[in-house]
Amino acid sequence: MNIPSSITTLLLGIGLTLVSLWYGQNHGLMPVAASEGATHIDSLFNAMMTISTGLFIIVQGVIVYCAIKFRRKPGELGDGAAIEGNVPLEILWTAIPAAIVLWISIYSFEIYNEMGGFDPSADGMHAMHGMPAGKGSAMAATMDMGDVPKGSPRISALGVGASPANQGKAAAVNVNVLGLQYAWIFTYPEINITSGELHVPVGKEVQLNMNAQDVIHAVWIPQLRLKQDVIPGTETQLRFTTNKVGTYPLRCAELCGGYHGSMVTQMIVHTPEEYDTWIASQQQSAQAQAEIVKQTIAMNPANLSPAKYLAPYANEMGVKPEMVEHLHHQGMEMGGSIASVIK
Amino acid sequence: MTAELLIPNQTSEDDVVIHHRTWKDYFTFSTDHKVIGIQYFVTGFIFYIIGGLLAEGIRTELATPDADLVDPSTYNSMFTMHGTIMIFLWIVPAGTGAFANYLLPLMIGARDMAFPKLNAVAFWIIPPTGLLLILSFFLGPAQAGWTSYPPLSLLTGKVGEGIWIVTLLLLGTSSILGGINFFTTILKMRIPSMSMMQMPLFCWAMLATSMLMLIATPVLAGALILLSFDLIAGTAFFNPVGGGEPVVYQHMFWFYSHPAVYIMVLPFFGVISEVIPVHCRKPIFGYAAIAYSSMVISFLGLIVWAHHMFTSGTPPWLRMFFMITTMVIAVPTGIKIFGWLATMWGGKINLNTPMLFAMGFISTFVIGGITGVMLAAVPFDIHVHDTYFVVAHLHYVLFGGSVFGIYTGIYHWFPKVTGRHIDETWGKIHFVLTYVGFNVTFLPMHVLGLQGMPRRIAMYAPEFQGLNQVCTYGSYVLAISTVPFLVNAIYCAYKGKPAGSNPWNALTLDWQTTSPPEIENFEVLPVLKTGPYDYGDSEEEEKELTAV
Amino acid sequence: MQGSVSDQTQINIESASESHDSHGHHEHPDFRIFGLIVFLVAEGMIFLGLFIAYLAFRSMAPEWPPAGTPKLELMLPGINTVILLGSSLVIHQADTAIKKNDVKGLQLWFGLTALMGIIFLGGQLYEYSHLEFGLRTNLFASTFYVLTGFHGLHVTVGVLLILSVLWRSMKGEHYGTNNHFGVEAAEIYWHFVDVIWVILFILLYLL
């Protein structure tokens, strides 16, 4: 057992690198990636996991090694060596982490650009002044969302915009998203559909134009690795292109009240044919819906309990009837806004 | 220098200095920094127990996916209280209040703090304020989280929200008064022979901390003043109904609350820098680098706040700016961690409880640090912001960092404060339970967050149940781990083995007086003849030793 | 080897000066002015936070002040500004006086400063009562009232400080050449309040 220490170090270094590289790729911690953007973010995460694994093993390894090797044996006298520092070593462990975080920053920057984070139309500096209905009236803003002219570029908003390849073009599918305690309402202005679930065609670029009615919510679709706060009075947006058919959860990720945890719905990624079928079926039932709305409005909602009033919509919004009952005090505003969205 | 941990004097029961203080003194408006330090710690620990019980409630609720233990809005007030209590009534008072008050004057050879009366005022704000906060739990408590974002905070639990604001304003005042005291004491009250570069590193850490307390805390006060107008007077600073900007609140809040995490952890960087050289019998590795890195961290800490708002209404250039500044903070933090590791390397490590907790600190804090860098990467943070990944991260730094740091300090200075040894066996049991319980509770939360579980939810998707149950069991271990500590500490404070004035043979001035220190700390003011960490055998001594 | 530890320990606690009385209470030099300045830095940060919030609201609004906000009158606040600035000069005379042990002078100048402070506050109340917008009219109105009100609170505290110094100075030898912390503290605080007002005035009235 007389291996020179430089060789031991070398072997340990190689082993460490291999383990880190392997774990960085095979941690299996992320859910399915359903878009190219998600895959990009995963590669960033994997890179960070690789570095982290290495650092983790080094630090924990040194601690354990010290605890064993340098432990004071019973009866042992004396101190450790009087070493007060070592400037080259200190420079090294300042420079290496600095280089690493710089590299991660640059990599993140690139991925962020790929995702569409720098889409100029998604630059908030313009957005803040651009709210059509103005602040103070989330309701009004909501109502306006229905009438955005088809195809015209939307007013810019904060969030994630188009990836560089798609910049300047309108998204294939535009969806207006309204968050309210505790449900999501998705309106498709181009095809006049309102739904409690998000349906999108695979491979097409989708843009969510988001607003909140009461408090701050956040749209989170883990399989797309995308999240954006939905802020009353300030419009935000998300833009993405899915690449895997499937049904994925869409959760509220910003504390918004008691039932925040149940503010969950689904994003269903369809094949193009399925998507068309879905549109057709929705448009049919929209007719029937319009009838109900007329009736309901004729009935004067003020005379009904919120639960009763909302019952016809509860199903398709993905709201459980008990929850509607719970909404009680918010019932009136909510009813109002739904009527206006549906109008 | 010898390593045999001899107890040079004061070894018999009779030699334990008669306590100058009776228990009654701890209920008075005492201006003695040592009394105040202990008052802070005990008060903080009581609130820690309350906050911990709330955490157990939270974890028990989360053992099942449905909201079946408590009503969801009660759940929200539980984590609101838990977070607020843990931060403002436990970590901040324990770190800055208890440790800094007790140790700073001793370490720099002063007889008290610069402004003893102010010090007592700062402490006595805390107990009634804490009680007020707990009272609010029975009057319709705040439900908007410890971040209290409007408009939600303006709509739910309004009575509690009002009390919450008042509480935070008072605790902030206490913190600012403390900051004035620490800053002045460190700069002005050192014995003449101690230059800045001869201060123990804990003093450097507290200098950095006190600057943050003075600069950041007032901005929180500003935010809370505006929030209280929105809540009570019906203005609309942060309420979009009426033209306000909720995002401005977030900026002001985080301008304080990011530095607040350094207020909570920097003192313990200091504690670790004190403890490791003593028990490894080696000089601290890179004194100047560790000292300056505290100052750099405190400066950088002021310009990273919007990393909490990457998914909020934050324009791209701001996201990138704050990503880079946040990444940069990893560098000075790394300098400290590597410095500690290098101090251990080649030492003669005495693996006693304080040292174990110090190693536990490095081991867990580094995980929190790594996830911190990950969270700074904007594209990744967009995925995990406001999820259990963040809950895991913040506990790795606040529990794995601050709470481990507190225990390190308690075991290390117990003989100084009480004049007696705390039992080692029970201390080690406490360490093992805490370390294991902590990791079992919080490690799985990383996975939960990555997989799709948001934070602050009372009901979650059934697929997350398995890992959540692991967390819950872990949290029970954590709860139990507190028992051996409490029993051990209370018993040994009265019945422990007498420790003598300097059982660790430490060189900093806090150890160069009796244990417990007499009322004005030093019989005669000391003069520095050695640096704070001049441990270690020189070559000749080494030879001499081997010859023996 | 065991001896060396104790040696070191002893070296460390070697007495600083033989003459030092090691029993009884020890006084340390007076750091109160230093402490006060540190406190004012913190206090200044509250204002800085509020100013920046104001600028943020301003930059985010499509129009500032929001449409329909009545124009602010400049005359009265202008006079008020001059009074407050002047009072800073006045209070400094008090400092000069007490350093020459001139208690009468101190009382004269402090009395005058307090009077000017009270006139300022009166002017502000008059302005409030004649404004055509209320606290809740719009974001500009709210920030206006909260900022000036918070500053007014500080002026009030300043006046009370000055009056309490004045009252103490009546009681015999309370202040003198070597003993005038209260005077100095009140003066520094008053200058602070003054500086804040200048920034506030520029932000709210001129910009």
Ligand code: HEM
């Ligand atoms: C027994 C130990 C602890 C357990 C089991 C525990 C558990 C938890 C859990 C499960 C949450 C998430 C609540 C939610 O998002 O729904 C939470 C939040 C939090 N905890 Fe702890 N915790 C413990 C100790 C601590 C300590 C020592 C601190 C120290 C500062 C702390 C600070 C916080 C903070 C700041 C939050 C965020 C609160 C919020 O979201 O408003 N916790 N804790």
Ligand SMILES: [Cu+2]
């Ligand atoms: Cu929500």
Ligand SMILES: [Cu+2]
């Ligand atoms: Cu932060």
